[in-house]
Amino acid sequence: MIRTEQPHSSRGLLSFRAGNVTGTRELPVEFGRELSVRDVTDVLVDRMALPDDVSWVLRDDRSSAFLDESRPIGDQLEPGAHVTVTPMTHLGGRR
Amino acid sequence: MTMARTTSEAGAPRLRSSHALAVLLRRLDGGPVLAVESVTERDLFDALAELWFEANLRKGHPDVAPETVEAELTPLYLDGWSESGPSRNFCAGFALSTRNPGDETIRRVFGRSAVESVARRAARKLIATGALENDDETFYELRVEPASEGSERLRPSALAQAGGAPLSYAVLPLAPLLERAEAVNVDPADDHFKVFYTRAARERAERLSRKGGSVSPPVETGGLLIGSLCSCPDTGDMFAVVVDVLEATHAEGTTYSLTYSGETWARIQAVMRARGANPATKSHRILGQCHGHSFLPLDGAAPCEDCLAREVCSRTTCFLSEADLVWLRAVFHGQPWQLSHIFGFDAQGREVDAFFGQGHGRLGPRGYHLISDFELPPIPTTPDE
Numbered sequence: 001m002i003r004t005e006q007p008h009s010s011r012g013l014l015s016f017r018a019g020n021v022t023g024t025r026e027l028p029v030e031f032g033r034e035l036s037v038r039d040v041t042d043v044l045v046d047r048m049a050l051p052d053d054v055s056w057v058l059r060d061d062r063s064s065a066f067l068d069e070s071r072p073i074g075d076q077l078e079p080g081a082h083v084t085v086t087p088m089t090h091l092g093g094r095r
Numbered sequence: 096m097t098m099a100r101t102t103s104e105a106g107a108p109r110l111r112s113s114h115a116l117a118v119l120l121r122r123l124d125g126g127p128v129l130a131v132e133s134v135t136e137r138d139l140f141d142a143l144a145e146l147w148f149e150a151n152l153r154k155g156h157p158d159v160a161p162e163t164v165e166a167e168l169t170p171l172y173l174d175g176w177s178e179s180g181p182s183r184n185f186c187a188g189f190a191l192s193t194r195n196p197g198d199e200t201i202r203r204v205f206g207r208s209a210v211e212s213v214a215r216r217a218a219r220k221l222i223a224t225g226a227l228e229n230d231d232e233t234f235y236e237l238r239v240e241p242a243s244e245g246s247e248r249l250r251p252s253a254l255a256q257a258g259g260a261p262l263s264y265a266v267l268p269l270a271p272l273l274e275r276a277e278a279v280n281v282d283p284a285d286d287h288f289k290v291f292y293t294r295a296a297r298e299r300a301e302r303l304s305r306k307g308g309s310v311s312p313p314v315e316t317g318g319l320l321i322g323s324l325c326s327c328p329d330t331g332d333m334f335a336v337v338v339d340v341l342e343a344t345h346a347e348g349t350t351y352s353l354t355y356s357g358e359t360w361a362r363i364q365a366v367m368r369a370r371g372a373n374p375a376t377k378s379h380r381i382l383g384q385c386h387g388h389s390f391l392p393l394d395g396a397a398p399c400e401d402c403l404a405r406e407v408c409s410r411t412t413c414f415l416s417e418a419d420l421v422w423l424r425a426v427f428h429g430q431p432w433q434l435s436h437i438f439g440f441d442a443q444g445r446e447v448d449a450f451f452g453q454g455h456g457r458l459g460p461r462g463y464h465l466i467s468d469f470e471l472p473p474i475p476t477t478p479d480e
Contacts, residue, residue: 021360021426022381023367025264029263044238049137053216054425064361084364087425090354091315 014074016042016081018058033074037067044085055088110143112168115240116189117215123232131238132217132343134210139168139191141424142205142328145192148202154333155287160194160425161429162344166193170239171204184238200281207237209456212424215417239431243328249354262324263371265378265471269327269334272466280450281462287454289334290434290463296320297465299340300385301448304438307348308389314348317386319363321370323378323471335382335432336469341366343386351420353386383427383434383452388412391440396440403465413449415458423458433458 015035019026025048031040037058045056058067061082068076077083116134121127136143146166151159170186184458189207193203221227272291279292300320307316322337345358363381372374402408415423415435425442429454435451435458452461 006253020198020428021364022430024380024430049140049427052137052214053212053219054421056425058361061361061364064357066357072315084360086357086360087422089422089425090352090418091317091384091422092352094351094416094417094418 014077015079016077016083018048018083018085020048020050021087023061031073034072035074036070037073037076038069040073041069041085048085050085057086057088058083059086107310110139110166110168110191110430112170112359113246114170114209115401116168116170117238117298118217119209119236120214120217120233120239121235123234129227129233130217130221132213132220134213134237136208138213139430140429141453142191142203142209144199145453145456146193146203148288148431149203150195151191151201152326153331154195154197154199154201156196157262157326157333164193172239172384184240186237186239188237203455205456207235210237211235211457212420215421263378263380264324264326264333264341266328267325267471268329269325270277272334272336272469273464276305276464276466279463279465280460285461287452287456287461288332288432290450290452290461291334291336291466292463293336293338293466293468293469294467296322296337297341300436301438303340303342304385304387305389305446307387312350313351313389314350315346315386315389316343316346317353317384318342319381320383320436321367321379321386324380324382324432333432335434336466337382337434337463338379338469339384350390375471382432383436384423385436385438388437388439391444392442393462396442399431402442408441408443408445408447410442411447413437413447415451420458 013030013034015028015030017026018029027047029044041056041058045052050056057069058066060067060077061084066086067083109402118132118134119128120130120132122129141168144161147159147161147164151157151164169190169192171188171190172186188204188206190202190204194200218227218233222229227233269289273289276291300318303316303318307314318340321341322335324333324335326333341363343353343355343359344362345356347354347356347403367379367381370379373465391410392412398408399410414437419435423433423435431453433453436448437451438446438448441447448462450463451458454461
């Protein structure tokens, strides 16, 4: 369990599950609600040992929407949600 | 005999090393070193996962979890060079070794290309600062340095807990499948794990990948290869069977790119969840991807003068681009069974294709075995599922 509680947060913690796109990694996590999605993403990428030279975003599996990385995680996710750490990169044909 | 078992995956073996590795980047035309980029244990994740797969899952020990594996790194010095020589510290690659539960020591050799992503990272940093142009050509060397105690470069247990989900696999004899399979571009000398591909899945992969070539201008289309990992009870080897292809719907395709959207992944994950809950498809997993390069090589430049005399035209669009490699490394990180199938054209405009898999830390061409059909008997779910 990852605890990244902000000591001065008055809004508590948010628990949810996070996985990668192929479903080979799955983590129960808990973050301070005030943390930005960007910070949460960085922690999850590190925790899942995903490549850190790729841009990653969090996708709420219920809505399929990508979370706004500049806003707090607590404003965008419900407790018990599941997010997918998704690479923002593409397949391509140019060498 | 068929059954499903699970073990954990996606962690990585613990790495022991008295050395640290670093990539040195130079311009192609020589000159001083532009950048020194440390090779971290995370950079070696795919190589470590491959060692786990080769030393355990392919040696009759499919239940060994990656995080329980102890691996040791040994630099491979260039010919005539050594740790104590005048040109010390430069190496051609490295070896990873481990001992499996059968008390076998398995050693796996990796070339410099296994850390090419580190060189790309160094180049991107230089481009971001303006020290390097996008078009500048560079090359890289691999340097070995003694690792001090507590080195940040290789962190022995940093990857031990990466949230590995259970690895589902079927238990199935390999020989009967081989007897009825047609080998396609299989080199008997290579040491790749066996991959079987149903004819229906192969045809669907080609149809979906070439779909975007029928519009004007052409766009890239494709999908994900779905199937099972299987452990042979007779040989202990592990192999893969591709049985289906999930189309990448709601993806954004251009002539030279294919971007999976949130909706693309949502649909894929919904399908995979449904399959995981069905006893007949419980062992299905995403094994790889396919897509089309629906354009002519070199922007349609005329074939070589002797092209018609050649049996095989080597100028094709069936390659993994740099963007492909970045995407594959992100999506299939730590999954050494990953596969890619690219459908394109040769210089004469003929349809050709190439199949790729991981070996010795890099993705390269490999073969597969075609089978007419494949069906695993339904696997009962346990009461707590």
